[in-house]
Amino acid sequence: MIQASKNALLILFFLFNSITYAAGMPTPAAPVIGAKSYLVIDSKTGHEIASLDPDAPLAPASLTKIMTTYVVFSALKQGQITLDEEVTVSEKAWRTPGSRMFIEVGKRISVKDLLFGMIVQSGNDASVALAEHIGGTESVFAEMMNQHAAALGMHSSHFLNATGLPAENHVTTARDLAILARALIQEFPDYYPWHAVKEFTFNDITQSNRNTLLWRDDSVDGLKTGHTEDAGYCLVASASRDNMRVISVVLGTSSTKARADGSQALINYAFRFFETRLLFKAGEQISTARIWKSANEYSALGVLEDLYITVRRGSYDQLESQVDIPGIVMAPIAAGQPLANLRISLDGEQLLTTPLRALDDNPAGSFWQRTKDNISLMFE
Numbered sequence: 001m002i003q004a005s006k007n008a009l010l011i012l013f014f015l016f017n018s019i020t021y022a023a024g025m026p027t028p029a030a031p032v033i034g035a036k037s038y039l040v041i042d043s044k045t046g047h048e049i050a051s052l053d054p055d056a057p058l059a060p061a062s063l064t065k066i067m068t069t070y071v072v073f074s075a076l077k078q079g080q081i082t083l084d085e086e087v088t089v090s091e092k093a094w095r096t097p098g099s100r101m102f103i104e105v106g107k108r109i110s111v112k113d114l115l116f117g118m119i120v121q122s123g124n125d126a127s128v129a130l131a132e133h134i135g136g137t138e139s140v141f142a143e144m145m146n147q148h149a150a151a152l153g154m155h156s157s158h159f160l161n162a163t164g165l166p167a168e169n170h171v172t173t174a175r176d177l178a179i180l181a182r183a184l185i186q187e188f189p190d191y192y193p194w195h196a197v198k199e200f201t202f203n204d205i206t207q208s209n210r211n212t213l214l215w216r217d218d219s220v221d222g223l224k225t226g227h228t229e230d231a232g233y234c235l236v237a238s239a240s241r242d243n244m245r246v247i248s249v250v251l252g253t254s255s256t257k258a259r260a261d262g263s264q265a266l267i268n269y270a271f272r273f274f275e276t277r278l279l280f281k282a283g284e285q286i287s288t289a290r291i292w293k294s295a296n297e298y299s300a301l302g303v304l305e306d307l308y309i310t311v312r313r314g315s316y317d318q319l320e321s322q323v324d325i326p327g328i329v330m331a332p333i334a335a336g337q338p339l340a341n342l343r344i345s346l347d348g349e350q351l352l353t354t355p356l357r358a359l360d361d362n363p364a365g366s367f368w369q370r371t372k373d374n375i376s377l378m379f380e
Contacts, residue, residue: 027273030049030050030051030052030266030269031265031266031269033253033258033261033263033265034253034254034258034262035052035250035252035253035259035262036058036252036253037053037056037058037174037249038051038052038054038174038248038249038250038251038262038266039051039054039174039175039249040246040247040248040249040269040270041246041247042244042245042246042270042276042310043181043182043185043186043238043245043246043247044244044310045276045308045309045310047274047276047309047310049246049269049270049310050266050269050270051174051175054173054174054178054249055156055173055174056173056174056251057156057171057172058171058172058231058252059164059166059170059171059228059231060172060226060231060234060251061164061227061228061230061231061234062099062122062124062163062164062224062225062226062227062234063164063172063224063225063226064159064162064164064170064226065118065119065122065163065164065226066177066180066181066223066224066236067145067148067149067157067180068118068127068130068131068141068145068162069115069118069184070148070180070183070184070188071134071144071145071148072111072130072134073187073188073191074148075134076111076191077187080134081111081134082111083110083111083115084110084111084112085111086108086110086111087109087133088107088108089103089106089107089109089129090129091105092128092132092138093125093126093128093132096124096127097124097165098163099121099123099124100121100124100125101114101117101121101123101125101126101202101203101207102123102203102205103117103123103125103126103129109129111133113202114129114130115130115194116194116197116200116202117200118130119194119224120194120197120198120199120200120207120209121200121202121207121209122210122225124165127162127163128163130162131161131162138162142159142160145162146158146159149176149180152179152180153179154172154176154180155176156171156172156175156176157172157176158170158171158172159172164226164228164231166230174249174250174251175249177236177251178236178247181223181236181238181249184223185222185245192221195221195222195223195224196214196221196222198214198215210225210256211224211235211237212260213235213260213263216260216264217239217267219239219241220237220238220267221238221239221240222237223236223237223238224236225256227256231251231252232251232253232254233252233253233254233256233258233259234250234251235248235250235259235260235263236248236250237250237263237267243276244271244274244275248266250262250263250266272313273312273313274310274311274312274313275312275313275316276308276310277309277310277311277316278306278307279308279309279344280302280303280306281306281307282305282306283302283304284302284303285300285302285359286301286303286342286356287301287323287340287342288300288301289301289329289339289340290325291330291333291362292328292330292331293364294330294332294333294362294363294369295331295363295364295366296360296362299329299333299339299358299359299360300358301339301356301358301359302356302357302359303354303356303357304336315346318346318347319344319345319351320345320346321342321343321344322342322343322345323340323341323342323343324340324343325339325340326339326340331362331364332361332362332363332364333361333362334358334361334362335357335358335359335360335361336357336358337357337358338355338357339355339356339357339358340355340356341353341356342354
């Protein structure tokens, strides 16, 4: 049992009001928001908090630009391009229809300005200009998008362009977009805050970020809106409160208000009824394993990275842990070697399983130690 001191009644402090629940009280159902599909996850753990048909393949509209941004950020991280590097605007980029940054053909624009034009202003022209600069052509860049999607485990996505303009078989899912948003936030902490920028001025034209949650909820700091007739009104949003970050993906609503209100409702639901807690710190001894024929009789077991879990509020004290260790473990053992499995469950339901690893090297013992253990093993 994971220990913590709590009262029999747990007080939950919500965004708009406070409600007191008895420990173990069932979590209310997620709100009905009028979307074709949605998914809410905890960003740190990936835990699914609420969903509606999250694996339905749907047109992503400008949510596509999250992947375009991910590919550009990857190129920056790998040193393939720089923020100050200038991009020559092609006629194709200049003529791209839909939302625009209003770049002009033949002009040279920095990668950073194009990124702001794509992230804040949702410029299709900026997206194509970046795609052509990195991939040579937009179609080659789309293949790069698909390669990154496959590497991230976005198994239901297929991209044909960098903008999200309608194209047959240009699809993704709420689950895949949550995977993508989580990766972008975790892998690019220096660039992600740009998604909270409320307006950007280029060529003397100021445009506001279409994510209206940035104005109504200070905890929201991204990510992207989208809309086409086929896709409906879509929004991938992320918010951080009290060291917990959630990601909400809402697809196929009927209006800008519906996507904002629905996303806000799901974000509030996640924070009100769930919490993410640190289970064990990296390097903390969780258990021990008997090591036979070893210089040290026992090896400390733990995790190499901080281990978190997302649970319904008020249930943390009811978590149960179990360590499964093989019957016989022989030296030598190297630090980091998996030796056991940790299982965390609640009310008989397994919530998490992860390997426990040796925290130190455990070399083979002396001749005497090995001989003694050989005799002992005869009676095991």
